[in-house]
Every structure is written in structure tokens, then in C-alpha cells.
Amino acid sequence: MNKEIIKCRRTDDSCVHVKHKSGLDIYICKMEGFSTIEALFGTKYGSINTMFKTSEDKEYTTVPEGIAHFLEHKLFENEDCDVFELYAKTGANANAFTSFDKTCYIFSCSKNYAESLKILLDFVQKPYFTKESVDKEQGIIGQEIRMCDDNPEWRVFFNLLGCLYENHPVKIDIAGTVESIAKIDADLLYKCYNTFYNLNNMVLSIAGNIDVDDVLKICDECLVPCENKGLETVFKEEPDKLVSSYHVENQPVGKPLFNIGYKCTSGTLAENNRASSELYIAAGVLLDSSSPLYRKLLSDGLINADFGFECFYGDGYSTLIISGESSEPEKVRDAVSEAFENAKANGINKEDFERVKKSAYGSMIRELNNVEAVANLMINSSMEGVGPYDAVEILSDMTVQDAVSRLQKDIRADRMALSVVREQVTDK
Amino acid sequence: MTYNRSEISDSIGFSEIIDCKFKTNLLKINFITELTADTAAENAVAAGILATSNSNFKTFTELNAKLAALYGSAIYAEAKKRGDVQILSLCASWLDNRYALENEDITAEMLELFSDCIFSPNAKNDAFDTDSFNIRKKDVLDKIDSEINNKRSYAISQASKIAYSGEPAEFSCYGEKETAMRVTEKSSFEAYKKLLANARIEILFVTAQHNADVAEKLSGSFSSLVRNEINKCALTSQSAIKDEIAEVTQQLDVNQSKMVMVFKSLSDDYTALKLLSTVYGETPFSKLFANVREKLSLCYYCASNYVKSKNTMFVDCGVEKDNIDKARTEIINQLDEIKNGNFSDEDIENTLMSIQNSLSAIGDVPSSYTGWYFGRFCEGDCRTPDEVFSDYKAVTRERIMNAAASMKLDTVYVMAQKEVQD
Numbered sequence: 001m002n003k004e005i006i007k008c009r010r011t012d013d014s015c016v017h018v019k020h021k022s023g024l025d026i027y028i029c030k031m032e033g034f035s036t037i038e039a040l041f042g043t044k045y046g047s048i049n050t051m052f053k054t055s056e057d058k059e060y061t062t063v064p065e066g067i068a069h070f071l072e073h074k075l076f077e078n079e080d081c082d083v084f085e086l087y088a089k090t091g092a093n094a095n096a097f098t099s100f101d102k103t104c105y106i107f108s109c110s111k112n113y114a115e116s117l118k119i120l121l122d123f124v125q126k127p128y129f130t131k132e133s134v135d136k137e138q139g140i141i142g143q144e145i146r147m148c149d150d151n152p153e154w155r156v157f158f159n160l161l162g163c164l165y166e167n168h169p170v171k172i173d174i175a176g177t178v179e180s181i182a183k184i185d186a187d188l189l190y191k192c193y194n195t196f197y198n199l200n201n202m203v204l205s206i207a208g209n210i211d212v213d214d215v216l217k218i219c220d221e222c223l224v225p226c227e228n229k230g231l232e233t234v235f236k237e238e239p240d241k242l243v244s245s246y247h248v249e250n251q252p253v254g255k256p257l258f259n260i261g262y263k264c265t266s267g268t269l270a271e272n273n274r275a276s277s278e279l280y281i282a283a284g285v286l287l288d289s290s291s292p293l294y295r296k297l298l299s300d301g302l303i304n305a306d307f308g309f310e311c312f313y314g315d316g317y318s319t320l321i322i323s324g325e326s327s328e329p330e331k332v333r334d335a336v337s338e339a340f341e342n343a344k345a346n347g348i349n350k351e352d353f354e355r356v357k358k359s360a361y362g363s364m365i366r367e368l369n370n371v372e373a374v375a376n377l378m379i380n381s382s383m384e385g386v387g388p389y390d391a392v393e394i395l396s397d398m399t400v401q402d403a404v405s406r407l408q409k410d411i412r413a414d415r416m417a418l419s420v421v422r423e424q425v426t427d428k
Numbered sequence: 429m430t431y432n433r434s435e436i437s438d439s440i441g442f443s444e445i446i447d448c449k450f451k452t453n454l455l456k457i458n459f460i461t462e463l464t465a466d467t468a469a470e471n472a473v474a475a476g477i478l479a480t481s482n483s484n485f486k487t488f489t490e491l492n493a494k495l496a497a498l499y500g501s502a503i504y505a506e507a508k509k510r511g512d513v514q515i516l517s518l519c520a521s522w523l524d525n526r527y528a529l530e531n532e533d534i535t536a537e538m539l540e541l542f543s544d545c546i547f548s549p550n551a552k553n554d555a556f557d558t559d560s561f562n563i564r565k566k567d568v569l570d571k572i573d574s575e576i577n578n579k580r581s582y583a584i585s586q587a588s589k590i591a592y593s594g595e596p597a598e599f600s601c602y603g604e605k606e607t608a609m610r611v612t613e614k615s616s617f618e619a620y621k622k623l624l625a626n627a628r629i630e631i632l633f634v635t636a637q638h639n640a641d642v643a644e645k646l647s648g649s650f651s652s653l654v655r656n657e658i659n660k661c662a663l664t665s666q667s668a669i670k671d672e673i674a675e676v677t678q679q680l681d682v683n684q685s686k687m688v689m690v691f692k693s694l695s696d697d698y699t700a701l702k703l704l705s706t707v708y709g710e711t712p713f714s715k716l717f718a719n720v721r722e723k724l725s726l727c728y729y730c731a732s733n734y735v736k737s738k739n740t741m742f743v744d745c746g747v748e749k750d751n752i753d754k755a756r757t758e759i760i761n762q763l764d765e766i767k768n769g770n771f772s773d774e775d776i777e778n779t780l781m782s783i784q785n786s787l788s789a790i791g792d793v794p795s796s797y798t799g800w801y802f803g804r805f806c807e808g809d810c811r812t813p814d815e816v817f818s819d820y821k822a823v824t825r826e827r828i829m830n831a832a833a834s835m836k837l838d839t840v841y842v843m844a845q846k847e848v849q850d
Contacts, residue, residue: 033449091781362499
């Protein structure tokens, strides 16, 4: 088995990558001095993958919204017992999550990692769905959906995506709706499982207090080789323009919440990754807590410490999202837009750019000193088709011109939307 | 890892925790003071301002520009409560000098910056600078207003207010809106001076290698303070159990109802009480998860949490309005099951493994060390996670049953989906 050692030449960090004979990509990072182990076994299957086919299918299959998340819940039950009961015997803390483009099964522990790893690899490869167990889960997930509906941060975010995207399923809630999950049955779950839970479409990432060879030995024992079935996922064509530039939802909230979003050009995942690095630094110069705009918005009482921004991207979508709390989010939007247009026309200050780069470099060093963050970094980068330490290199090589060009390419006032959640104003 | 605690004075402690695996440093200064309706907000504002500016970096922007240039170093404030006590913390985090690209002495610069924030704030004539004050006052007011945004934590907070009515723990660590509105540049500066003079101060420093400069600098600054009589705060205090269960329902325009049940105990077998709560509802194989969620499909979450500082156990769940009574019955039923001994030795063993797993993870991030050793300070010892785990291992089935039997339902708070009127 060929063990590829991947090194970060600027920090001396390293990890091992193995393309396992089963088809699985395995990333292992031994971290000296740490007690814990974090393992993620993930598939490139999330809420956006609602239309797909393999080389065995003639036609594309379309499945109900929320099925990837439903499948994640159901995989925790195997034929004999609940998977949590198995982990209970090792002491590991087990969990899972479904995002827009991936589903990951996780455990963290400080003892008995070999046993926990065997449980992880075993249960994810052994689906067991019945009508009864599917019906039972409708109630639990129904409550999860309702809980999210009461989360104003969640609502303001999805309302923004609804403004930005007309066709791309990123606009759909990860858990689907009570109505959409009612259409899910055991056969559909098996169809999705057999399509996406193919080891050629999956990644194992494990970091912390482990032994590389022991991990690989367990993988040899537990992984069942898969034939690559040429999975294709597709999305309806997405226009450049917005659906809407403004959306307000009323909820019981103390302070109005806002998300300002720019719909950016989307390329391959690796291209989106690089573009986001450039955009994040450029946005940092204009919006972070050392920027003149931040100071002005703060002094004018338009934002508070919750103000922030992120690049949110994936397969077929790429955005810059600025979020916070404000009584006058429209004024924040206008000020942000003006700052971006000004930077596109006049560039950004080199000293500010270097300062933001240094700050981002510091964040990356911190990330590499955290077991959970390293395990997540390895699986995320692998699924995006880049190396785990590429971000450090991209950052080091980035120039002011790269950042300004990115602003000029991706930031357009006519592709900016504002989403607000505020308390309903009633006339007295 | 090495841990050393020394005393700068009889009410100021300094702990250095050295662990060579870390690439960052964390310095945390905790001010421990009484939680009162009158002082909570001004203390929170005062601590917040200290992280906003100092006499050399007079604006938030200037300070943050400097921190960004120091590889994204951070200075921030936290306000928390622990039982009847308010804890105001000032924290600084920075990269170890080994990772400086241009050989900067990040540690020395951060020590100077942080020290100025505490001992040389941006103030004159016994009042904080108005800009810095306005930023932090607004933050505190917004935090109070925004509490309702997170429905789960809001429900728990409402239940706390009812359960601890008449005790300091009923107040939020940010205070109430009315008192926060009245805080001024002068009153918050006065609160800052009182914290320096009267609060118990506990400093924790996590670093990759021993650094005498940090202890020396802080020791010099803190020992020169004029200290008055120190606040004698009870870090653990028994909450009185109500004669009748307090039942409060609040109608809100929400999609999912929330229920919080507060149980109180008079037992002093704290280790057994914590173990009880873990068996009952703190893991995915606990009684509440297995029955209320998995068996009856009533909730997405239904969990317990034991608060030792008030000898109280919270159970909270998100549930359809029509199922509230059903969930309440099952939550009580599962506690009765434990009280009656209807749980296996395997349940105990698995719970112990889960606790051991959590305790063994302490030390993998710098903040876990500061959390652990500050917690130990509050408990009055400096035991290691292994030593504490040995207490859990000694708990018998009978002690868990007795702990369950000692739990009395004190408060039930329900956030109910508002009725739709035709």
C-alpha cells in the first residue's frame, strides 16, 4: 500500500494519504502529545444531491428533499441494535452531520480507538432500513425541522439562499420539509445508499493519538472493496441573476438579524476554494474589525460584535455572506456595497492586505494545532479536490492584485441580496 | 504537562500550565464577584470595554489592527455566571513566537497590550472613553435583547429565573435591561475599579514553555493594586426547594414548544448526582434519549444537565404542543425507573466510560485546561481528571438510586406554540 506523505513546508505539519484498494481515500494525521482521536467517515453526498445517476442507470433519478439527512439518521440503526449502544461500550462520543454536499459519521475518543474505528467502518457499510424504522424517524426529524424553523439564524440564511438561487438545491433546507420527508421510504433510502455510499465516493479522515499502521490494518480488515460505478450528479442550470434582492421574515426575535449575500461566479470545487481564499482576504480588508467601515458601522450603532462574514461555496454555488444584528440592516447593506464598489474602482491598501493575510495565517496555525480541526480539514480538502495544506500556500502566494481582481470579478451590486428576520411590527 | 499555582496575594492566584504540544498561548484573568441585579450589567460593560481599547490604542479599530498584525491575536472579554456568582473574564490568545514569520516577539507585545488593557484603560476623569463605552453598552443591551433568538437557551434561562427566584442566580450574567440602560461611562469605570479592588482574581496561563516574564509582569501589576475587603462569594449554594411546583407557560409565536423541568436535591452526594444525570440524560444511550426520543419519537432532543453550583438538574426538550404531557410523564417515569433500580450495571459501566472519555480529553485544547483548573479552584482543590474519575468509579448503584430519589421537581417552564385565532 502506497503511503503518500503530505507536508506543509511552512509549518512542518504532515499527514499520510492512502488510496485504499477498496476505493476509499484515507487521510491520517498522527498528532504527538494529544490524548484525543477524531475520526470522520464521510461521503460526498449532501442535501444538494437530489438528481443523480450511475453508469448502470439510463435516466437521472430525482429524490425527495432531505433524503441525505434522513439516511444519516437511519444508518445509526443496524439490524441488531442502535449504533449508539455499540459506541457506549467503547466510551467514544459518536455523532453525524449532513451538510449541503457531504454526510459524515464521526467519533471522538481518548481510549479504545481501534474498537470505535471498527464500529464506524462497519455500521456505515451495513445499511438496514425497514418500513417501521423509517416511519418512526419521521416524528424525530419532523421535530428537528420545526426546531430549525424557530432558529432565526437558520431562517435568515436560507431566505438569503432563496434570494440568490433560483434552481440550485442549495436553497433547500438540509433536512427538507415535513412534506418532503413523508415521501421517503426504505427503497429510496437503499437507492441513495447504494449510489453514494460507494467507497470510491467516500473519505476516511482520522487525526490525533493514533498509529498510522494500526489504522490501515483495521481498514484492510473492515473495508469491503467497491466497484466504481461512475456516479454523476447534476443540477438544473442556474442563471447569473438573482431571484430577489430582499426578503423579510417575521419571528419573535429581540434584535433583527440580517444576511447580506453576493452571488459569485461558480467554477469547479477547487476553483471555488481558491476564489474563496482571495475573496475572504479582500473582504477582510474591507469588513474586519480593524477596517474603517467596521468602525463607522459600530460608531453609528448599526452593528454589534456579532458582525462577521464568510465565503460559502460548494458544487455549483459560491457566495460571500455578511451577517449580523442591526435595527437598520438596509443601511448596513448600502454601506457594504459602497465599500466594495469603491475597492473595485480604487483597489485596496497593501498594508491592510498584508495585515489581514498575517491574521489568516495565524488562524491556519491554530487550526493545525487542534485534533478536531485537523480531521475536518483533511476530509473537507479531500472532498474539494485540494490538498490539506494548499490553503497555506495559496495564502502565502496571494498578491493584492489577486484580491482586487477577485472583487472585480465576483462582487456585483446587481447580484447582492439582503435577508432580514425581525419581530413583526404591529400597529397599536 | 506541568501545572503550577502560586499566589500573588491571598486573593489573587496565578497558575501556569505548560504543555509543549501547543502552538498558541492563552492567558485568562477571571474576576469573581457577587451576582446582583444592580451590578451585573455595569460589571459586564466594564469588562467588555477593557477588551475594546487602552490608553495606547484608543479605538477598537486601532487595537484590532494591532492584533491582526500580530498574526490574528485576540483580546476578548466574557461574562458568565456560576450559581450565585458573576465571573468576568479577560482573555488573550496569541501564536507562539516560533511561528512568527518575521521574528517578532509576539508574546512580549501581547503582554504589553493586554496589560495596558487592564491597568491602563482608555479613560480620563474617572470615566471610560465615550466611544468605547457606547460600543460595549450597546453590545450588552443587544445580548439581553437577543436572548430570545435562541429558543432553547431562552427557555432554560426563563426556567432558571423561576427556579432560582429570590436567589442571585435568577439574574442573567449581563444583568437586566433596565439596569443596563442606566450604566454610564462613570458608573462602569467605578465598577472596573471595584473589580480590581474587591473581586477574587484567578489568573490562568497556558503556554508551550515556561515564561517567567508573564508571571513577573502580572505579579508586579496586580500586587501593586490597592485591595479592599474581598468579596466573599459562595461558589456553591443550595437552592431552596419550593413547597409547590412552580408551573409557568409562556405563549410564543413558535413552531415547536419547549419544556424545561427543573429538579432540585438536598443530597450532598454530588458525584452520585452527576452520575445520575449522565445515566439519565446526558448521552445518546441515556434513558431520556433511548425512551423519549428513540422509543416514543416525541422529541429531537431531550436531555438533562446537572448544575452542581446550585444542586439542580435541568431537563429540557423540544416537543409538539399536543405531546407536552406525554413527554412530561415519560421524563418523570424514567427518573422513577432509576430511583427504583431499573437500570443495568452495563448502563453504569457505559456511563463511566463516557465520563472517562470526556475527562481524558482535557488538555487537548488550551481552553480545556483553563476551564478545568478554574473549575477545580471553585471546588477548592487542584485535582487531576484521573483523580476525579476515581470518585465516579467508587459510586455504587445504591448511591445513584438515592440520588434519583433525592430529586424533587421544583419548576416546569413551557414555551408553548401560540394558539392560532380564527
